Amino acid sequence: MGQFHTSAHSVKHATQDGVQLEDGADPLFTFGVIADIQYADLDDGFNFHGTRKRYYRSSLRLLCNANRRWAAERVRPSFVLQLGDVIDGSNRRHGASQRALRAVMDEFGNYAPAVHHVWGNHEFYNFSRSELLSSALNSGAGGDRAGDGVHAYHFSPAPGFRFVVLDAYDLSVIGRERRSDKYELAFKLIKAHNPNRNLNEPPGYRHWIGRFVQFNGGFSQEQLDWLHGVLLGADEKKEKVVVVSHIPVHPLSTDGICLAWNYDKVLSILNSHKSVVCFMAGHDHDGGYYLDTSGIHHLTLEGVIETPPDSDAFGTVYVYEDKMVLKGNGRISDRLLMY
Ligand SMILES: Nc1ccn([C@@H]2O[C@H](COP(=O)(O)OP(=O)(O)OC[C@H](O)CO)[C@@H](O)[C@H]2O)c(=O)n1
Secondary structure (H helix, E strand, O other), X not given: OOOEEEEOOEEEEEOOOXXXXXXXXXXXXXXXXXXXXOEOOOOOEEOOOOOOEEOOOHXXXXXXXXXXXXXXXXXXXXXXXXXXXXXXXXXXXXXXXXXXXXXHHHHHHHHOOEEEEOOOHHHHXXXXXXXXXXXXXXXXXXXXXXXXXXXXXXXXXXXXXEEEEOXXXXXXXXXXXXXXXXXXHHHHHHHHHOOOOOOOOOOOOHHHHHHOOOOOOEOOHHHHHHHHHHHHHHHHOOOEEEEEOOOOOOHHHOOHHHOOOOHHHHHHXXXXXXXXXXXXXXXXXXXXXXXXXXXXXXEEOOOHHHOOOOOOEEEEEEEOOOEEEEEEEEOOOOEEEEO
């Protein structure tokens, strides 16, 4: 982990690869990133296979650490990207979904600026899509969206920069009403690849076939067409674009079990637009990173839920004309993202 210091006019940074960076200028703007908080007012537990500890109650304290740090930044974040799974699915069983969501939103409200909420699988374990649309998690309300009820929208926090939030459960069996066309399509797709009775059980692990599980999802053609259109506009304006989704889309930025169903379609769109500089996701609690052949940084953020209480899992990103500098905390590494 690198050292990082801010003073009146300098940012000094040693990235994971030992790259030294010293900048005389202030960043154009900064933003916070955090993933897979999965808060529940429950004792510690484990993942499905019993191999990884999950710190349900502590996750709220780790969010509090992040908020405090963001509030103390000299150039305070313009916004925070919450990369999905903000509360754990187990809340539903305890009738605690609303209470848990309120606890997390109150915590965000203490210090953080605007928060852009990405929707993950645990959102759909707790709420229906229509409930989410009328909840505090609908951060895209009023903006240009990919379609009715699709939580995909874009915003520009500063001239020359655009962020696109994608809905990775648009095409999914947990994010869609049964009997809807998208549910039918998603069900056919997953059944074509996964013969298991429990569709959360991967069909295998070779060639990323394991991604066809129910806790993953994908992007409808409608959303892909919309994304292409947004990126065309960004190309024309010579903007730099960061695309975010709960589920990663590059096979080398994540364990294959956490990859989006139709990741290849998203990748071919991203790679055909020179405006795209970075793709950020959560979902894989171990995190990941890959710089693809088009120069797009694929960053998968380590999840708060599997982070021990004496550590941390959040980042602050300092944005410059030619680079973003991620200052990670705890399990999250510092990274220099040149573009
Ligand atoms: N083999 C499995 C695995 C999982 N399940 C059930 O599926 C639901 C989602 O699993 P969960 O691990 O909670 O999903 P996360 O989004 O937190 O994490 C994704 C990756 O695992 C992180 O690396 C849950 O109900 C599991 O019980 C299953 O039935 N069979």
